[in-house]
Amino acid sequence: MRKEIKILAAIAVVVVIAAIVGANYYRSSIQSERITAGNNTNKQAATTANAEQLVRPDSPTLGAADAPVTIVEFLDPECESCAAFSPIVKKILKEYEGKIRFVVRYMPLHPNSLSAATFTEAAGEQGKYWQAQEMLFQKQPEWGTKHGPSPGAPADINALFKKYAAELGLDTSKMDSAFAQNKYAAKLERDKKDGQSLGVRQTPTFFVNGRRLARLGESDLKALIDEELK
């Protein structure tokens, strides 16, 4: 190999290794920060981030309140990664059954997110929150906003959601009034504000016992849960 190539390769290897080490270090430092009650751990938002903003009493929840691990997911029903990751969440919840309390928070970032969240919340009042969520994730290609030049979302998204409500066997008049009154606007707005002050910039974002999952992935999420179970 010529001298020039050797020099460039050596520098490149050093820089890339430094970047990988740095990335791992950064991620573990993110995950070592914990949001706890009355204890401000997020330095940048020292005055705001706390446990109260992580879990609100009216947030959709699965599992026992005294489970050793609380997982909070900030999600957007219209987010494709959330839909793709949702089977993994379900699998993990099953695998760790009894050890996890799972809480859903909204981070509505897409054009139809608010309607979709209204749909799941209204279904939740009728006891079918998780079915509604699963349905929306599965049918996301049908109702979600399309990227790029395409006909776009159906003109009346709420009408489509009413159809879904009927399919789920929900009381459609209650669904109607939820949409008409924009019943959950305040709750969704609060969730979004909480997410922002907790530093949530993307969906899905997971917190495991107040520790933010630094990299989205099944093994990373499990590793964090296992650490908390130790």
Place this chain on the structure above:
Amino acid sequence: MNPAGNLQENKLTDALPYLAWFIALIATVGSLFFSEVMQLPPCVLCWYQRIAMYPLVVIIGVGIITLDNRMKYYALPLGLIGLAISIYHNLLYYGLIPESITPCTEGISCTSRQIEWLGFITIPLMALAAFVGVSLCLLFYKSKEIEK
């Protein structure tokens, strides 16, 4: 000039492409670190600067390996374009141009401060330093062709 001094000067100028390449590499890896690891969203102007910066790693690198004396003329325009965008970005960022005329509409504002190390080291400032560094290295690099 005496031969020894000439030789030393040659050595220095020979190192300049490596330095330029190293700066471009650090800037590339660093900006990817900010966006992919630290998940800081890049603003529109950051993207334009990335467009100028990322190819520099390849162009200067290939120029060094193939001993291409014309490398400077390929790389310098990119460096100067990036420098111009970076100067504009910094003027906006530090409020020397009012934000109302920024082209930043999508995602994050070009003036929102995401990092402030030691109280003054910000991402646009690092980008500016990188473009200045690369451009100066290339400007002062006398390709052998010209010397002859």
